[in-house]
Amino acid sequence: MSSVERVVLGVGLLLVLSGLVHLGVFAVDGGPWYGPVSWRKPVTFGVSFGATLIAVTWVTSYLRVSPRLRALLLAVFAVDCVVEVGGITLQAWRRVPSHLDMETPFDTAVSMTLAVGGGVLVVLLTVFALASFRQRPTGPAGMDLAVRSGFAILLVGLASGAAMIARGVVLTRTGHQEAAYHSTAPLKPLHGVSLHAVLVLPVLAWLLSRTSWSEPVRRRIVTAAIGCYVVAVVGAGVWAVFTY
Template structure:
């Protein structure tokens, strides 16, 4: 597809790259699912291929989703390219580092056994910080967008991005707590404690797909925009309750 064709279809070059690499990361996750099943190795613990699988699937899906939902936002093209480009690059780096450590047979996070492993762990933590900044940038853009979007879709985008920030905040807490424990000589406790918040992290992460996708599907109904917005508001409230309940159970 040429650049002119991309422009006619409304798909920006940076979004096309994000979709392509998102598909590659998702495929990597599927490959590691097969490896995990065929090898018969453990699904638990920091050395499992499950980490390579979940990072590939989650980052692949989230990258493609973010490219799609942010395409609705009115923002400066340079800022869009910078934010989405940074998120894309970090998604690839994070997944690659986790996958590399899985194949090396060593933990990817909270691993300070060697200088190389320490560098990997710190790069993963730094990558998390970049991800938070990029999503924060898109959230600000969504809050500043006040025209050109149906109210139901605008509400869905704002809610999805806000809950994604909550998910990333939970991830930051997991990393901070794990690093503290690992540096304190309790690496096993670090993996156990940090892992306890995974359900909250996962549930909150995918609101950015679920709620905007529903708002997009509602476009094909004959409902009034007011009714669509009420439905999205109710779904958002329900999703928030699910996240809160998950926190109460696993937090």
């Protein structure tokens, strides 16, 4: 394991720890769990970004990309994750919304920084996704399917996140601030489910590699799991369409 990988994994663990710490803050301080201003955001974003950073660091070790390029992309990804979670956590402590908040110049700067950071995430993860399809990933039976499907579904999650931000910004700019905050709700299940396929599916393939089952059997199980995950994503997408 390279020094960059160790640092990035450490950052991922710290982000997860930050989310768990804020879960404790919520338990002590209370307040609403849902809504644009709540402790839910530093909790869920800390744990989610940390877990995704760790997952991507591990999963990209199966990709056929140059070590130097991978290290650079992972380093930028880690910095971006820190910026995203840091901005969200800062606004939670200030008791103001982290996204779509244009009330003051400072809040606007934070919101725009988070939006730009989201764009950087899309670019970085798209590069990894393309690399997974350009050359077959290495690893045990079914890992290639798990990695490719994980990244493909992850892109759906990123697209849904971009759609939430875009719709919210339009509503905010046209003077519908409260509507902007509530407009993201229908897409949140799709966004949440899609983001973690890149962790769940490769972990399944790795766990199966520890069994005595034959490679064809393990590959079929991974394929079935991918199908189930796609059904869940489609279901979340249909729910979003009918609740918008």
